[in-house]
Amino acid sequence: MRAIDHGQGGDASCMRLVEIAVPRCGDDEVLIKVFATGVNRPDVLQRSGKYAPPADASPLMGLELSGEVIATGAAVTRWQIGDKVCALTHGGAYAEFCAVNAAHCLPIPNGLSMLEAAALPEVFFTVWANVFQRAQFTAGDSILIHGGSSGIGSAAIQLCKAFGAAKILVTCSNQAKLDYCTKLGADVGINYTAEDFVAATLAATGGRGADVVVDMVGAPYFQKNIEACATDGRIAQIALQQGAKAELNMQALMVRRLTWTGSTLRARPNAAKAAIAESLLHNVWPLFDQQPDALRPNIHATFPLANVSDAHRMMESGAHFGKIVLTVG
Amino acid sequence: MRAIDHGQGGDASCMRLVEIAVPRCGDDEVLIKVFATGVNRPDVLQRSGKYAPPADASPLMGLELSGEVIATGAAVTRWQIGDKVCALTHGGAYAEFCAVNAAHCLPIPNGLSMLEAAALPEVFFTVWANVFQRAQFTAGDSILIHGGSSGIGSAAIQLCKAFGAAKILVTCSNQAKLDYCTKLGADVGINYTAEDFVAATLAATGGRGADVVVDMVGAPYFQKNIEACATDGRIAQIALQQGAKAELNMQALMVRRLTWTGSTLRARPNAAKAAIAESLLHNVWPLFDQQPDALRPNIHATFPLANVSDAHRMMESGAHFGKIVLTVG
Numbered sequence: 001m002r003a004i005d006h007g008q009g010g011d012a013s014c015m016r017l018v019e020i021a022v023p024r025c026g027d028d029e030v031l032i033k034v035f036a037t038g039v040n041r042p043d044v045l046q047r048s049g050k051y052a053p054p055a056d057a058s059p060l061m062g063l064e065l066s067g068e069v070i071a072t073g074a075a076v077t078r079w080q081i082g083d084k085v086c087a088l089t090h091g092g093a094y095a096e097f098c099a100v101n102a103a104h105c106l107p108i109p110n111g112l113s114m115l116e117a118a119a120l121p122e123v124f125f126t127v128w129a130n131v132f133q134r135a136q137f138t139a140g141d142s143i144l145i146h147g148g149s150s151g152i153g154s155a156a157i158q159l160c161k162a163f164g165a166a167k168i169l170v171t172c173s174n175q176a177k178l179d180y181c182t183k184l185g186a187d188v189g190i191n192y193t194a195e196d197f198v199a200a201t202l203a204a205t206g207g208r209g210a211d212v213v214v215d216m217v218g219a220p221y222f223q224k225n226i227e228a229c230a231t232d233g234r235i236a237q238i239a240l241q242q243g244a245k246a247e248l249n250m251q252a253l254m255v256r257r258l259t260w261t262g263s264t265l266r267a268r269p270n271a272a273k274a275a276i277a278e279s280l281l282h283n284v285w286p287l288f289d290q291q292p293d294a295l296r297p298n299i300h301a302t303f304p305l306a307n308v309s310d311a312h313r314m315m316e317s318g319a320h321f322g323k324i325v326l327t328v329g
Numbered sequence: 330m331r332a333i334d335h336g337q338g339g340d341a342s343c344m345r346l347v348e349i350a351v352p353r354c355g356d357d358e359v360l361i362k363v364f365a366t367g368v369n370r371p372d373v374l375q376r377s378g379k380y381a382p383p384a385d386a387s388p389l390m391g392l393e394l395s396g397e398v399i400a401t402g403a404a405v406t407r408w409q410i411g412d413k414v415c416a417l418t419h420g421g422a423y424a425e426f427c428a429v430n431a432a433h434c435l436p437i438p439n440g441l442s443m444l445e446a447a448a449l450p451e452v453f454f455t456v457w458a459n460v461f462q463r464a465q466f467t468a469g470d471s472i473l474i475h476g477g478s479s480g481i482g483s484a485a486i487q488l489c490k491a492f493g494a495a496k497i498l499v500t501c502s503n504q505a506k507l508d509y510c511t512k513l514g515a516d517v518g519i520n521y522t523a524e525d526f527v528a529a530t531l532a533a534t535g536g537r538g539a540d541v542v543v544d545m546v547g548a549p550y551f552q553k554n555i556e557a558c559a560t561d562g563r564i565a566q567i568a569l570q571q572g573a574k575a576e577l578n579m580q581a582l583m584v585r586r587l588t589w590t591g592s593t594l595r596a597r598p599n600a601a602k603a604a605i606a607e608s609l610l611h612n613v614w615p616l617f618d619q620q621p622d623a624l625r626p627n628i629h630a631t632f633p634l635a636n637v638s639d640a641h642r643m644m645e646s647g648a649h650f651g652k653i654v655l656t657v658g
C-alpha cells in the first residue's frame with residue numbers, strides 16, 4: 001500500500017510516499033480503507049523527531065481517519081465489511097489502509113461528508129474527554145477557550161455552544177481569527193496581543209471569571225488561567241505548547257476551590273479510549289440530527305496524501321483556521 | 330453568657346473569659362447550649378490576628394461544637410428543643426451558647442460521647458468534602474496523607490480505612506507519631522525528616538504512586554505531591570501551612586492525567602456546607618453503627634473553657650496527636 005514515511009525525521013520536506021505492506025488486522029481490530037485523514041500538531045512533532053510514538057503504535061503518522069471497513073478481526077461483532085466509519089487511530093492513518101481498534105470507531109455522523117468526518121475524531125475525543133468529562137463543563141457554564149481558531153478551539157466552541165454554554169470567550173492573535181470564532185458561536189473575542197485576557201474575562205463575566213478554562217499554551221498562562229477562573233472553576237490542560245515550568249501561587253486554587261486537570265489522548269489505554277467513543281456516541285452523535293450544522297467541522301484545506309509536505313507547512317505556519325485534511329482514497 | 334474574647338489579638342495569653350450577650354437565633358438557626366468545642370488551627374490564626382473571620386460570622390473563635398438545642402428559629406423543622414447535636418459553626422463556639430445554621434448540625438453519632446462528638450465536625454466536613462467528594466477517594470485507592478497524626482490526618486486515616494483503602498501511607502516527623510498513625514489504621518509510615526516521601530511512596534506502591542494525596546503543607550510539597558501521584562491521581566490541597574508559591578513543572582499533571590484541587594471549609598456558602606452535612610449523614614454516620622470504634626476521634630487533651638490559653642499553647646507546640654477539646658457546659 002501507499003503510505004507516508006518520514007525517515008529519520010526533519011522538516012516538512014523529509015516525508016516521502018512509499019510502498020509498504022498492508023498492516024495485519026488484530027482480533028479486536030478492523031482494517032479500514034482510508035478515505036481521508038486529519039493533520040494534527042502531534043504529527044508535526046513526530047515528523048520532526050520531537051515525539052516518539054508509543055511502542056505498540058504504528059510508526060507511521062496519522063491519528064484519525066474516515067474510511068470503509070474492509071476486514072474485521074475475529075473478536076469484532078460491531079462492524080461489518082462495507083461500513084463507513086471515522087476513527088481515532090493508534091498512528092498509521094497517513095496510509096491507504098489502517099488497522100484500528102474496533103471500539104475506537106464511530107459511524108459517520110448524519111449530515112457530514114466522509115471528508116468532514118475525517119476531521120472529527122482527534123478534536124472531538126480531546127474536547128469531550130477534557131472539557132466535558134474531566135472539567136465537567138455543563139449547560140449554564142461560561143468557558144474561556146484559548147486558541148479558539150485551532151482545530152481543538154473550533155470544536156470546543158461548537159460543542160460548548162451546542163451544550164448550552166452561558167458565555168463562550170476565546171483568545172486569538174488577530175481579528176480575522178476572532179471573527180471566525182464568532183461565526184462558530186463565540187460570544188466574546190479577546191485579542192491576546194492587544195489586551196490582558198484575565199481582565200477581559202473578568203469584565204465579560206461580571207467579575208466572576210470563567211467556570212471552565214481550556215488551555216494548550218502552558219507555562220506563561222498557568223497563573224493567568226487560575227486568576228481567570230470563577231469560584232469552583234476548572235482548568236483543562238490539553239497541551240503545553242509554550243512550556244511546562246513556571247513560578248506559581250496556588251492560594252486561589254484552594255480558596256476559590258478550583259480544579260486543575262488535563263490529559264493527553266494518545267497515552268490512554270484502549271479501554272479508556274473506547275469509553276470516550278461510547279460516551280460520544282450516546283451524548284454527541286445525536287446532536288448531528290438534532291442541531292444540523294452546529295457541529296460541522298471547518299475544513300480549512302485539503303491536500304492529496306502525496307502533498308503531505310504542503311499540509312505540514314501550512315500547519316506549521318499557524319495561519320489556518322480549523323482543520324487540514326489529507327485525502328487518500 | 331461566658332465566652333472567650335481575644336481582644337486585639339496576640340499570643341495565647343491574650344484570651345480572656347468575658348460575660349457577653351447570648352447570640353440571637355436566626356430563622357434558619359438553632360441556639361445550642363455548648364457542651365464542648367474543638368480547638369482548630371484556624372482558631373490560632375484568628376487569635377493571633379492572621380485571619381479575619383468572614384463579615385457575617387461571629388467575631389468569637391470556635392468552628393465546631395457538641396451541645397443541646399435550647400431554641401429553634403421559625404423556619405427550623407428538623408430539630409427540637411432538647412436534641413443533642415454536633416455542628417459546624419460559623420465561629421462563636423468558644424462560648425456557653427452558640428447560634429448555628431440548622432442544616433449544619435448532625436445527630437451525635439451512636440457510640441460516641443458528647444466530648445468525642447465535639448471533635449468531629451471540622452475534620453469530618455473537611456476530609457469528606459476534599460478527599461471523598463472533590464478528590465473522589467474510592468474503595469481500592471491508595472492514599473498518601475501528610476500530617477497523619479494531626480486532627481485532619483487522623484480523621485483521613487480512619488475514614489479511608491473504613492471505606493476500603495488499598496493502602497494508607499502517612500508522613501510524620503517522628504516515630505511516636507507514626508506509631509500512633511499505625512494504630513489508627515495506616516499501613517506505611519514515612520518519617521519525612523529521615524526519608525524522601527516520593528521515593529517511599531513509589532516503593533510502597535510498586536512504582537505506581539498514590540491514587541490520592543492529601544496535603545496541608547503547601548509550597549515545598551507541591552512538586553513532590555505531583556511526583557508521588559499515580560496515573561489518574563488526585564491531589565487534595567486542604568491548607569498551605571508552609572506557603573503557596575513555588576516553581577512548578579506541570580508536565581506530569583497532563584501526561585499522567587492528574588487532578589489538583591482543594592478547598593477551604595469556612596468560605597463555602599451555607600447551602601454547600603448543608604450539602605456536605607447531608608452527605609455525611611447518609612454515607613458516614615451509618616458506619617458508627619456498622620464499624621464501632623473505627624471512626625472514634627482521638628482526644629489528646631481536654632481543657633475547661635477558662636484554660637483556653639493552655640489549649641492554644643499545646644496546639645502551637647505541635648506535640649499533640651489528634652484533637653484538643655475545650656469543655657464548656
